[in-house]
Amino acid sequence: MPHPLSRRIADVLDLAPGEPAVEYDGAWYTWAQIGETARAVAAVTEPGGRIGILLRNRPAHAAAMLGVLLGGGCVVVINPSRGDERTRTDIAALDLPVIIGAPDDLAALVTATPRTTLVTLSDLTGPLQIARATESNPDTGRPGVAVWMLTSGTTGPPKRVDLRYDMLAHSVIGSPQPPQQPRQGVAIVNSPLVHIGGVYRILQCVAEARSFVLLDRFDLDRWAAAVRAYQPKAVSLVPAALRTVLHSDLTREDLAGIRAVTSGTAPLSADDADAFTAKFGIPVLTSYAATEFGGGVAGWTLADYQRFWQAKRGSVGRASLGAQLRVVGDDGGPLDADQPGLLEVKPGQLGPDTDWMRTTDLARIDADGFLWILGRADQAIIRGGFKVLPDDVRVALEAHPAVKGAAVVGRADERLGQTPVAA
Secondary structure, X not given: OOOHHHHHHHHHHHHOOOOEEEEEOOEEEEHXXXXXXXXXXXXXXXXXXXXXXXXXXXXXXXXXXXXXXXXXXEEEEEOOOOOHHHHHHHHHHHOOOEEEEOHHHHHHHOOOOOOOEEEEOOOOOOOOEEEOOOOOOOOOOOOOEEEEEEEOOOOOOOEEEEEEHHHHHHHHOOOOOOOOOOOOOEEEEOOOOOOHHHHHHHHHHHHOOOEEEEOOOOOHHHHHHHHHHHOOOEEEOOHHHHHHHHOOOOOOOOOOOOOEEEEOOOOOOHHHHHHHHHHHOOOEEEEEEEHHHOEEEEEOOHHHHHHHHHHHOOOOOEXXXXXXXXXXOOOOOEOOOOOOEEEEEEOHHHOOOOOOEEEEEEEEXXXXXXXXXXXXXXXXXXXXXXXXXXXXXXHHXXXXXXXXXXXXXXXXXXXXEEEEEEO
């Protein structure tokens, strides 16, 4: 029996096939076009089976991701922008039964073997090109896992985290009843699909049958043009993008339709949030999330913002989506309100029987349940929402024959939050 997330995707794809679903680079594509590619991908997906996708922010790639979920498979996220050699090594180690990607990416990064089916994506206007495997490639798969998300950990090299079907359904499906008609309004998706933010935003739009503009990356001019054209009531901006908008020539009139901006993935200072509100008249609702949690666990609501922001500025809001939060000391024992320590989380997405998950974030929680993130216990540098480990940069520098020794620290950056600086 299909998972509720798979059923919701199928229901929405069939809801209004001729209506516009996604706009990309000035062209609109319908739900039927998304559905045709999604169902073709679902046809090569084994339930629970791992399907690698070289993901870029393009409509066909979003459709392929939906297709794997439609077929009950596991999307294995492959980032084609991580560097050719690193990506080739990653793909070889995964030994996937099916790999999907654009023609250029497949040619440059994937060595064809008789054990792997290759699916070539071009756009949504033609059929998929499928080169089927000629040898058996038994795969234990990852049953119950919707997305095997590539993330950058704080204790070593990038790793993968299981985003289970139940987790994502809890996060993106509001009412259990499928929508009866497409939602009004157009969303803007500018987060990368190789990041949980992009996956979450697209699944959220699909779950509520909302059309969206897909940007291949955050570009100020294209983003502003979409905002002017479609007047969304809410937009999501990571701190680096929010600071780009803040320091641009855009005016209140350009952003007139927006009622709130949500921001997460990296710390945003209260000063930047207040400066944005002062310039554009739009409240900034910060949040706290992690890939391991399957999404957000704390955030500001508009009602909380209007009531509490002046007294609680700098907080990332209160527990959300059924999450539980606490701060513990060096001995692992819970601390009282306003005492700083390490943050532990029970994400609502993981169900009621989840153990406390310890983060590397130093935090405090006040008597009203508002959470402040005070810093990172491991000193990871957060550049534009992505973690950079100082030791990784140091090792790379010291590998050069002209470098005898190096040290790396984070320096404040107006747009990206932090950038690594080496001596």
